[in-house]
Amino acid sequence: GTVLDHLVGEETMADYLLYTLNRHGLFGYVQHYALASASDHIEWVLKNVAIKLGKTRKWKVLTGTGNVNVIQPDYC
DSSP states (O other): OOSOHHHHOHHHHHHHHHHHHHHTTOOHHHHHTTOSSOOSOHHHHHHHHHHHTTOEEEEEEEETTEEEEEEEEOOO
């Protein structure tokens, strides 16, 4: 509560929270979000939670062989 989110960065704060949960053996987030396993990688956890919650968006990516539709997490 004493550090402003925008000064540290939301991803850094989420990473520290994940570290703290794992360090104390609090793996309830794994079951709550039906993840395959606990993880120390915040990007993997955020991506999988976003997919489970349906927080995704489609992007059209231009490649040398044509357009490809990609589904990415939408963290906003």
